């Protein structure tokens with residue numbers, strides 16, 4: 001009735017357990033029988049580095065979970081999302097017709113764990129326009145104390161020196177100084 005592969009994964013399920021530092025967790029219940037399956041994933045460099053699962057269900061559901069976990073480890077997120085309930089049943093050498101509903105849990109629980117991981121990623125991404133992302137904005141610093149020079153005022157926010165552009169190198173120099181700190185050019189005396 002069951003294939004050898006189903007029996008093997010049922011009797012020696014791989015990757016059973018929980019994961020305290022999971023990057024994503026997904027849980028689904030089977031409406032037909034009320035059984036439950038929880039998947040935990042660890043992601044490293046956009047690949048599924050580890051999978052653990054807990055299944056409260058029949059032998060077929062345990063075999064399905066075990067197979068899904070093996071199929072997912074090492075895959076990229078995109079590849080893991082392509083694992084379907086049908087491909088898992090196929091990989092197991094088929095399931096009896098009256099047990100096909102048990103295979104519905106496996107890929108769904110894995111996909112939910114991936115969705116959970118992706119949601120967490122979005123939450124930790126800095127919002128666009130934040131200081132980290134706007135580093136390409138050109139900034140000018142004071143040549144005397146290295147503090148930032150403020151916009152149109154041309155004044156150093158730290159030492160409050162007022163600046164004018166050096167007529168030679170066009171970099172900021174103290175309006176009242178006689179010599180440019182960048183190129184050493186001296187102001188023509190009037």
Ligand code: FES
Pocket residue numbers: 030033034035057058059060061101102
């Ligand atoms: Fe519930 Fe198989 S009978 S998952």
